[in-house]
Amino acid sequence: MASPRTLLDKIWDEHVVCSPDGELPLLYIDRHLVHEVTSPQAFEGLRLAGRRVRRPEATFATPDHNVPTTDRRLPIADAVSKQQIDTLRANCREFGVRLFDLGDADQGIVHIIGPELGITQPGMTIVCGDSHTATHGALGALAFGIGTSEVEHVLATQTMRQAKPKSFEVRVNGRLAAGVTAKDLVLWIIGKLSTEGGAGFVLEYTGECIRSLGMSERMTVCNMSIEAGARAGMIAPDATTFDYMRGRDFAPKDFDRAVVAWERLPSDPGATYDRVEIFSADDVVPQVTWGTNPAQVVGVDGRVPDAGSLADAGDRASVSRALEYMGLAGGTPIADIAIDRVFIGSCTNARIEDLRAAAGVVQGYRVAPTVRAMVVPGSGRVKRQAEEEGLDKVFQAAGFDWREAGCSMCLGMNPDTLAPGERCASTSNRNFEGRQGKGGRTHLVSPAMAAAAAVQGHFVDIRDWEYR
Amino acid sequence: MEPFTTHTGIVAALDRANVDTDQIIPKQFLKRIERTGFGQFLFFDWRFLPDGSPNPAFELNRPEASGATVLLARRNFGCGSSREHAPWALADYGFRAVIASSFADIFFNNCFQNGMVPVRLSEDDVAELFRRAAVNAAAGTPYRLTVDLEACEVRDDAGFTRSFEVDPFRRRCLLKGLDDIGLSLAHVDSIAAWEAAHGLPTVAG
Numbered sequence A: 001m002a003s004p005r006t007l008l009d010k011i012w013d014e015h016v017v018c019s020p021d022g023e024l025p026l027l028y029i030d031r032h033l034v035h036e037v038t039s040p041q042a043f044e045g046l047r048l049a050g051r052r053v054r055r056p057e058a059t060f061a062t063p064d065h066n067v068p069t070t071d072r073r074l075p076i077a078d079a080v081s082k083q084q085i086d087t088l089r090a091n092c093r094e095f096g097v098r099l100f101d102l103g104d105a106d107q108g109i110v111h112i113i114g115p116e117l118g119i120t121q122p123g124m125t126i127v128c129g130d131s132h133t134a135t136h137g138a139l140g141a142l143a144f145g146i147g148t149s150e151v152e153h154v155l156a157t158q159t160m161r162q163a164k165p166k167s168f169e170v171r172v173n174g175r176l177a178a179g180v181t182a183k184d185l186v187l188w189i190i191g192k193l194s195t196e197g198g199a200g201f202v203l204e205y206t207g208e209c210i211r212s213l214g215m216s217e218r219m220t221v222c223n224m225s226i227e228a229g230a231r232a233g234m235i236a237p238d239a240t241t242f243d244y245m246r247g248r249d250f251a252p253k254d255f256d257r258a259v260v261a262w263e264r265l266p267s268d269p270g271a272t273y274d275r276v277e278i279f280s281a282d283d284v285v286p287q288v289t290w291g292t293n294p295a296q297v298v299g300v301d302g303r304v305p306d307a308g309s310l311a312d313a314g315d316r317a318s319v320s321r322a323l324e325y326m327g328l329a330g331g332t333p334i335a336d337i338a339i340d341r342v343f344i345g346s347c348t349n350a351r352i353e354d355l356r357a358a359a360g361v362v363q364g365y366r367v368a369p370t371v372r373a374m375v376v377p378g379s380g381r382v383k384r385q386a387e388e389e390g391l392d393k394v395f396q397a398a399g400f401d402w403r404e405a406g407c408s409m410c411l412g413m414n415p416d417t418l419a420p421g422e423r424c425a426s427t428s429n430r431n432f433e434g435r436q437g438k439g440g441r442t443h444l445v446s447p448a449m450a451a452a453a454a455v456q457g458h459f460v461d462i463r464d465w466e467y468r
Numbered sequence B: 001m002e003p004f005t006t007h008t009g010i011v012a013a014l015d016r017a018n019v020d021t022d023q024i025i026p027k028q029f030l031k032r033i034e035r036t037g038f039g040q041f042l043f044f045d046w047r048f049l050p051d052g053s054p055n056p057a058f059e060l061n062r063p064e065a066s067g068a069t070v071l072l073a074r075r076n077f078g079c080g081s082s083r084e085h086a087p088w089a090l091a092d093y094g095f096r097a098v099i100a101s102s103f104a105d106i107f108f109n110n111c112f113q114n115g116m117v118p119v120r121l122s123e124d125d126v127a128e129l130f131r132r133a134a135v136n137a138a139a140g141t142p143y144r145l146t147v148d149l150e151a152c153e154v155r156d157d158a159g160f161t162r163s164f165e166v167d168p169f170r171r172r173c174l175l176k177g178l179d180d181i182g183l184s185l186a187h188v189d190s191i192a193a194w195e196a197a198h199g200l201p202t203v204a205g
């Protein structure tokens, strides 16, 4: 009998094209997602070498990182941004790649629209020139972020060179308590694993807690795998996945047959992983990052750590450096931290479920007078759905800005940025120095926690919120 | 791609862990559509003061790091975004090798595509290199290291020699400056066979 295999083993084995002597294996890539920032040099490389895109029909593009989130009928004010978006258009036209362009009803953050349109499917290998490609693993796909040279390689060959990563089971038992979300869970896990604990591994999230999560929540969890250093994160497909897939634009035509194949993907009983960590969902409370990487995180009922109390000199140095940048004193209770800005958006937390959670919190409240807050839906579809449900009205009545879809202040490449020293409660995934604007200070939280902070002007424990 | 066999150069000692790609090349410089010209923006927010003048306190701006081509840093170098602009900026600035106790996966791969060697040494060895660099800096002399990809060895001229590991395929590509895509396209028949076996429309090779 064949030895039991993990989800990773199965997808890997299926996609190895060849492992020539003395070379890294070539892995077939089923779907390639492309955006404007990491692709122009790759297309240019193809052009210079006289190569073409091997499978244009497996390649999908959208502008997201650099796009304005204000009125789309106006021309793009930033000439350099415009050039990058124009370049994507020209490249897609020249190489026959399907583009969900600015103004297209389905444009959005690449990691939101892939699953939303059914382009992402269980059992597939998926790559994108973006480190949060792990998001797609939530559907039971093996999804990697790659660099631009690799983008060019995939465009030309539909394969990538890759040594097989090691497998890492992250099992979460129990259920999340009310008010504790998938975002809190993944931030908490990153805090446990550290920013490099997952390096060299593909994380597979398992256990009762993960099984109880909806697709949107699973995407939030997989999305942040890279923040623990893992190039990919995945969750075995189940009934939740199949229900999500059914009826999506690019879902397989013979859906029932596809489901039969997908049902064979989950890890076999007795399959072993290179590393296993077992956590309990009971230990997770709403999380807030206090530092300049996502592993620098603590419960909302906790305090900013005191560098002086740390044993290791390296830790002391990096904590003091982070606190200095963040303008925080060690020992400060998280609930005492006042904020200036709120950003609800990004591929981590800008799906309809996220917006519903945030709108539920702000319903009947106003944004604090000291705070500027914005909501940036993850895609055109999310935006329309939210408007049908009247969420835009809830946000606007509370004083939030309601924007067009894009990455926006997750990375601040477009005009949506923090000013130096401004402090932001953000639902995005990175709190690196300057990530949201030079000198800006980012605290990562869940959508509900961000919404509550917008109303109160400082962090509050969402578990005590009075919903109106 | 420019081949890499062995390189000796001045070390810039960047004594920080978790140096992320947002620091290596901040996002405001990702709008270019070329692969070149990113060196001027390397470590921009650390390297320059708000008035645009060089920040004298930043490691790369110190006199002993002038002309550096080997970057020394602490663990988890290159974490964060997949932007290849980070190795482009390092290479364009003049770096040929980065030495750290660990690297983020995507950045590590990206280096090989750009004629730059990422060298993984133990925490202790990295600490020793920082110590040696500091001794030289105090004496006002630059510290030099040789990164020898043929021998898979890092050494200085004062008795430090350590071997490092690198994937044999990546090493061969770098030593010879091979075109990755060309190598893969040599297997185009296998690719087409895989596609045919999986019922995908076959593409003429």
Ligand code: SF4
Pocket: A064, A065, A109, A110, A111, A130, A132, A346, A347, A348, A406, A407, A410, A411, A428, A429
């Ligand atoms: S939303 Fe942020 S993390 Fe996600 S793809 Fe855009 S820039 Fe990257």
